[in-house]
Amino acid sequence: MTSLETIREKLAITEPWVESRGAYWLNPGPSSVRDVAAVMIALGARFVTITAYELPNGGGFRLEYHWDLTGNLLGFSFVIAGNSIESIYDLTEAADWIEREVHEGFAIHFTGREYEPLLLRPGDKLGVNLKEFSASAAEAPSQKEVAQ
Amino acid sequence: MSYKIPMGPYHPGLEEPYKLDMICEGETVRDAELHIGFNFRNIEHLAETRNYFQVIALMERVCGICSFIHTLTLCQAMEQLTGLQPPPRARYIRVIMAELERLHSHVLWAGIASKLMGFKTMFMTCFALREKVMDVLQAISGNRVNYSMNRIGGVNRDIEDPHSLLPLVDALEGEMMRTVIPIFTTSSTARSRCAGIGVLTHDKAISCAVVGPTARASGVNQDLRRDAPYAAYSEMQFQVPVEQAGDVRARLFVRALEIIESCRILRQALTAIPPGEVSVGGDKFAFATGTATSRVEAPRGEVMYSVSWKEGSRNPARVHVRTPTYANMPAVRWMVRGARLADTPLIQASIDPCYSCTDR
Numbered sequence: 128m129t130s131l132e133t134i135r136e137k138l139a140i141t142e143p144w145v146e147s148r149g150a151y152w153l154n155p156g157p158s159s160v161r162d163v164a165a166v167m168i169a170l171g172a173r174f175v176t177i178t179a180y181e182l183p184n185g186g187g188f189r190l191e192y193h194w195d196l197t198g199n200l201l202g203f204s205f206v207i208a209g210n211s212i213e214s215i216y217d218l219t220e221a222a223d224w225i226e227r228e229v230h231e232g233f234a235i236h237f238t239g240r241e242y243e244p245l246l247l248r249p250g251d252k253l254g255v256n257l258k259e260f261s262a263s264a265a266e267a268p269s270q271k272e273v274a275q
Numbered sequence: 276m277s278y279k280i281p282m283g284p285y286h287p288g289l290e291e292p293y294k295l296d297m298i299c300e301g302e303t304v305r306d307a308e309l310h311i312g313f314n315f316r317n318i319e320h321l322a323e324t325r326n327y328f329q330v331i332a333l334m335e336r337v338c339g340i341c342s343f344i345h346t347l348t349l350c351q352a353m354e355q356l357t358g359l360q361p362p363p364r365a366r367y368i369r370v371i372m373a374e375l376e377r378l379h380s381h382v383l384w385a386g387i388a389s390k391l392m393g394f395k396t397m398f399m400t401c402f403a404l405r406e407k408v409m410d411v412l413q414a415i416s417g418n419r420v421n422y423s424m425n426r427i428g429g430v431n432r433d434i435e436d437p438h439s440l441l442p443l444v445d446a447l448e449g450e451m452m453r454t455v456i457p458i459f460t461t462s463s464t465a466r467s468r469c470a471g472i473g474v475l476t477h478d479k480a481i482s483c484a485v486v487g488p489t490a491r492a493s494g495v496n497q498d499l500r501r502d503a504p505y506a507a508y509s510e511m512q513f514q515v516p517v518e519q520a521g522d523v524r525a526r527l528f529v530r531a532l533e534i535i536e537s538c539r540i541l542r543q544a545l546t547a548i549p550p551g552e553v554s555v556g557g558d559k560f561a562f563a564t565g566t567a568t569s570r571v572e573a574p575r576g577e578v579m580y581s582v583s584w585k586e587g588s589r590n591p592a593r594v595h596v597r598t599p600t601y602a603n604m605p606a607v608r609w610m611v612r613g614a615r616l617a618d619t620p621l622i623q624a625s626i627d628p629c630y631s632c633t634d635r
Binding site for chain 2: 147148149150173174175176178179180191193195197198199200202219220221223224225
């Protein structure tokens, strides 16, 4: 827990950590994704992954960055109105593939890095929204009713 | 003069859809580029079209080796969203299945590694042992690959006579101790093919954030079963093997020692399994709006699921899966640097890569 408080202090965040369904969450406030990454790396945290969510009605995206610190899963959520956010690849090379995957799957641009080659699919299009791409390629299969 | 040697996606030294472009000078690999995605299935977005029963069956098919682990991780996340707690007996059954799957995976890997070393006798021995593990899995679940054991709130099947499985665990452990582990750890064939090759330094293991036996073989002491226990692992006594060398031999040692620890956990769980129900919650589930995350120590390392739901919906709003191979595979680039070209199939295999997981 001391480490969690250290993270708050280093990022100058007054809001408390919130434990919710498998992770500890901290609202990063004005801290950038690179500020958070720098603090986490300095404390010896292990980068786990980025989970991307497309917000409804063209409201942008929410990116959840997950880090492991001594067995605790720590989450930081960043909402982006447009489609770009700073890359942390130069701070932790573990972020390379997931940034490329999110770029290909959600058309989000991670600034300050290059992407080639395409990670998931052969082809020459970068920044394709894979969800829309797959939805247009084939209709979702019909599903059985859940037993009532 | 340097030249590029492509290995994969169709190659006898790499029998899965993945490509390693190696930049060589003579017989020495100077650098490598990794390419995945040849069999990408877009399972995460497919999951959004499945209801809470169907999504379990879908996610069981992310991986053919650790299919139980994937449904366990998913169900743990869904249990957090439904507020259901699996009963104690179900938590023990989950430990038993997870450790049997670890044995299955590690013995399968030992067989593949033996084949790549040119040690065909050991390959046959390992696969014979793997059959015995799969026989136990089949005896419990009725299936040999996709076990359909996990459900929201517990497991689908009970283990009616857990003590009857103890002789099978003893036989497996005996065979490992008599044959597999001594040969792997002492034979000159294994030593000459594995020692000092494919080194991943401790610092590089940290910066690449590798997980599982790949991390533990480079001196990174992490294991979610101990550090963030789930199911009934907090009630089990076991050691986490860690090696420092970071080479292929260290990865082999770590898995060999984990086999012994898995047998130890299995014996404890089969002996101490409590009586009672194996599931709660019936067939109808009410999900709360929000996101839940769950992590499990799979045979290859940490699996993480992030599952989002909207109240009243039958389908998940989002399922994100971070598989261990996805974290480990980029490190292969550093492992093959400076290696002999002939060693690269064994080096890439030493992380026990799962291309099915990676191309989820």
